[in-house]
Amino acid sequence: MSAPPPLQIREANAHLAAVHRRAAELEARLEAAECTVRAQAERLARHDQHLSAALDELGRAKDREIAALREQLLTSEAAVQSLQAAVRQRDKLIGQLQHRAELLQDLCRRRPPLAGLLATLAEAERLGPLPASDSLPGGSSSPLANSTGEEEDRDELEPAVFGTTV
DSSP, X not given: OOOOOHHHHHHHHHHHHHHHHHHHHHHHHHHHHHHHHHHHHHHHHHHHHHHHHHHHHHHHHHHXXXXXXXXXXXXXXXXXXXXXXXXXXXXXXXXXXXXXXXXXXXXXXXXXXXXXXXXXXXXXXXHOOOOOGGGSGGGOSOTTSOOOSSGGGSSOOOOOOOOOOO
């Protein structure tokens, strides 16, 4: 075999140098890409840690809020039960007071006739006892006594005496 011509050797050397430069360039780009990927991976890992910590904190905050709302619910339910008991007690009192109010209204409706009756009884009491039975015509001891015929058989009737108990 014969030696290649110098031009071919120079072309081959130039080609090898170009391939070597291209390989070096690709290795440098690969190294840069790997550095970029590592940096992005680290940023993503840190971001993931921050998001995970934020999610954990949100979970704890949610649990605290739920506990506070449960406590508030229990307090509200106790207040509702207390108010319902107070309403029942007041309803019972209202029922009693309504009955008394009805009685008082009934008394107020009957007051004028009762006042007239009391005035009449007071005047009758002021007049005093009746005179003796021998001065009355018909022999009756009291003009206010009921006369059914059976009382005439009695020898003596009690005189009527007026009094008030009110």
